[in-house]
Amino acid sequence: MPRIAHIIINIILFQIGWLVCVLSAVNNIALISLLFAFTAIGFHLFFTPIRIKEIQMLFLVTLTGTAWETVMVQLGFMVYINGNIFEGLPPYWILAMWLLFATTLNISLRWLHGRMMLAALLGMLFGPITYFAGSKLGGVSFPETLSTIAVVAISWGVLMPMLAVLAKRFDGFTVSNEGQ
Numbered sequence: 001m002p003r004i005a006h007i008i009i010n011i012i013l014f015q016i017g018w019l020v021c022v023l024s025a026v027n028n029i030a031l032i033s034l035l036f037a038f039t040a041i042g043f044h045l046f047f048t049p050i051r052i053k054e055i056q057m058l059f060l061v062t063l064t065g066t067a068w069e070t071v072m073v074q075l076g077f078m079v080y081i082n083g084n085i086f087e088g089l090p091p092y093w094i095l096a097m098w099l100l101f102a103t104t105l106n107i108s109l110r111w112l113h114g115r116m117m118l119a120a121l122l123g124m125l126f127g128p129i130t131y132f133a134g135s136k137l138g139g140v141s142f143p144e145t146l147s148t149i150a151v152v153a154i155s156w157g158v159l160m161p162m163l164a165v166l167a168k169r170f171d172g173f174t175v176s177n178e179g180q
Contacts, residue, residue, distance in 0.1 A: 006047060010107040013040050017100040018130075021093045022139040030083040030093040037096035044103045054172025058102045061163055065098030066090065068155065077148045078131075079141045105167035112160070113168040119161040127156025 017036055024032040041058065048054040069090035072078045083091030105112075112119045128149045134140050142148035 007108050010044075010104055013043070014100050014104050014108070018097060021097040021100070022134050022137050025081055025083050025091065025093045026138040028082055030091065033083075033093035033096040037099050040100055040103065048172040050172040050174075052172075053170045054106065057106065057167055057170035057172065058099060060166055060170065061102035061105065062095060062098045064159070064163065064166070065101070066095055068159065069094055069098075072151070072155075076143055077151055079143065081139060081141070102163075102167075105163060106171050106173050109164070109167075110173075112164045113171075114164075116161040116164070119164045120157045123156035123158075123160025124153045127160070128152045 017033075017040055020036045021030075021033040024030050045051050045054060069078070070088075073080070073090055074088055078090075080091045080094060083093045085092060112122070131140065131142075131152050132149065135142055135145075
């Protein structure tokens with residue numbers, strides 16, 4: 001179980017990382033987002049008791065995020081400003097952001113484990129707020145703002161509880177009695 005200092009550091013690193021990802025993309029220096037994300041992941045894993053489980057969780061959450069972002073881009077709900085290596089796919093800096101978000105699931109968002117309705121409601125609320133903030137900073141644009149916000153809200157109402165279940169299943173911070 002993470003300590004309060006670890007939780008606070010996790011929140012701060014994610015918030016700084018979110019800003020680094022968006023602002024570095026806006027300023028056409030998005031590679032900085034990868035440097036920050038990989039440094040934060042190294043820090044995260046240094047304090048993880050069961051690294052293999054946490055690495056699996058980080059990978060699966062980032063893969064899920066990549067799939068969701070790809071659908072959003074392909075359907076034309078989101079247009080990212082730069083960092084797109086392949087046409088029609090999300091930029092690498094948004095994938096770095098998903099990786100950073102994954103670090104919160106077993107630390108600062110751990111309290112959502114087992115609280116599926118709350119996770120869904122918070123996902124429906126904060127998912128759109130986060131993407132809207134990213135659009136106001138210039139990292140993403142929405143050709144149809146209202147429909148995009150609605151789709152993001154519904155999607156995150158499903159994604160957040162699913163990610164909470166996934167994080168609990170691959171929790172690198174809970175040592176079981178089986179001697180893992």
